[in-house]
Amino acid sequence: MAAVPEPSPLPPVPLVDLQKQMAAIGETIQHRMAAVLSGGDFILGGAVGALETRLASYAGVGHAIAVANGTDALQIALMAMGVGRGDAVFVPAFTFAATAGAVVLAGATPVFIDIDDTTLTMDPQHLEDAIEAVRKAGKLTPRAVVPVDLFGRPADYPAIHALAQTAGLQVLADAAQSFGAMQGSGPAARPVGSLAPITTVSFYPSKPLGCFGDGGAILTDDPALAQHCRRLRGHGFDASGEAREVGMNSRLDSLQAAVLLAKLDVFDRELEARAQAAAWYEARLRGHLRTPAGPPDGRSAWAVYCVRAAQRDQLREALRAAGIASAIYYAKPLHLHAAYAAYGDGAGSLPVSERASAEAVALPMHGYLDEPTVTRVCDTVIGALQA
Ligand SMILES: Cc1ncc(COP(=O)(O)O)c(C=O)c1O
Known part of the structure; x- marks a missing residue:
């Protein structure tokens, strides 16, 4: 029988150490949370508005729409893009289930693309082949591509945008893991959020920018798309209170926004x-x-x-x-x-x-x-x- 190794006398090393982060900034977080508790606007309150402004400015885009989680962010973005039944949406096979799940929930069909062996993000050559194969098969309309910035590294956006433009595909960036990353350097550097016409992020606690529960956001520079996402976040209601379409209930609460505002510092x-x-x-x-x-x-x-x-x-x-x-x-x-x-x-x-x-x-x-x-x-x- 193999010998059972002695337990290590050294302290355990967790994968993600949120306690160390709390020791560093816990007081600021609690201060901001206390302000929400005394203000009483718990859902989509002032802290959420302040967070949306901060996220948009960090990502260099005009609009951020805070939602309940990164999966809803993907689904809402796809709905706002008009993706639905009969559409093929190209997603990498090596990603979290939400990337493809949101496509199915939006009524469309995911088409799995292999990854590049070095970057582990979507392989543009395989994407090109798959677009052609879907066209030839003639059953689905190639409609959108969802590159994933796996493990925090931006996907190959220049190559993917070139293919998408030729094929008439919309690009939705799944940046659940990469908020804060950059493409390029020096004056040409562009933050995640501005690398595609629409981007989604997750604030799940273990993400680089994580809250104390679930949270997510949609980032875009397109005012019409932003307004559509905002409507879909709240049951499809427009400003007059008319339900224009069937939407979701996907709100970020103010306590999570307070946590994120402190962590952004x-x-x-x-x-x-x-x-x-x-x-x-x-x-x-x-x-x-x-x-x-x-x-x-x-x-x-x-x-x-x-x-x-x-x-x-x-x-x-x-x-x-x-x-x-x-x-x-x-x-x-x-x-x-x-x-x-x-x-x-x-x-x-x-x-x-x-x-x-x-x-x-x-x-x-x-x-x-x-x-x-x-x-x-x-x-x-x-x-x-x-x-
Ligand atoms: C690549 C990717 N997409 C989407 C999501 C979904 O985010 P959430 O867990 O906030 O719904 C995740 C979460 O882990 C993810 O890693």
């Missing part, structure tokens, strides 16, 4: 700390296993730090024994899940996504990691690979 500092942690990981792990590629030009939000390891289970067991958390994103690509199998071509059809699902493992990543902790994680990883 330290957001840039936390993004820099994430990038620093990624650089420490890269320096120590390079040559030992496949490390994630940051964008050559621009910045990732480093929502998740995923390495690739063929011996993933062995690695995770060594981390667990050392008191270090790890996670698998995503154990299966979407075309192999029961709910989405009917939209795909089964095992073997999207090999890069399937391999990433078998190899990717996330190591601790957040805005409060210090170098000794990263070193401890790396030493454990390297020790497991050499065992």
Whole structure:
């Protein structure tokens, strides 16, 4: 029988350390929450309006519409874009279920696209092939593409926009994991939110900008699209109180907005700390296993730090024994899940996504990691690979 490893005498290392963040900014958060409690406007109150202004300005767009979560944000955006029955919407296979789920809930059909092996985001070459295949099959109208900024790295928007323009597709950016990231650098740098005509984000607690529950937002520079999303967020009511169409009930509450406003004050500092942690990981792990590629030009939000390891289970067991958390994103690509199998071509059809699902493992990543902790994680990883 294999020996049971001794528990680590060192403190546990969580994947995301929200307690460290609370120790740093908890007082400001509580102060802002107390203001909401005494003001009493709990739903879409003043704090939500202030948050929307701040988000839009951060992303360099004219409008932000705060909603209940990132999944609703996707669905509302698709509805506002007019996507529905008979439409093909191209989504990566290696993403969270919400990306494709929102397409189905909007009444359209997801078409799964493989990812690039280095960036883990949508492969533009495969997108081009899939648009052509849908056209040839003649059953669905190619209508939209939803690139996902996986793990915080912006997708290949220049290539995707070029293909979308040729094919007449609308582009909706699923930036659930990448608010705060940038494409390009210097004067050409553009923030996530302004990389597509419409973008959705999630404020789930573990996201780089996370609240204390569920939250999300839609970002756009298009006033008509913004107004439509705002209407769809609240049952389809227009300003006169007439229900113009059937909408959703997807409101952000003021307490979550208060949390996010406080966290935005330290957001840039936390993004820099994430990038620093990624650089420490890269320096120590390079040559030992496949490390994630940051964008050559621009910045990732480093929502998740995923390495690739063929011996993933062995690695995770060594981390667990050392008191270090790890996670698998995503154990299966979407075309192999029961709910989405009917939209795909089964095992073997999207090999890069399937391999990433078998190899990717996330190591601790957040805005409060210090170098000794990263070193401890790396030493454990390297020790497991050499065992
Ligand atoms: C890529 C992606 N899209 C959409 C979502 C959905 O966001 P939410 O959990 O806020 O509904 C997530 C959340 O993890 C995500 O990672």
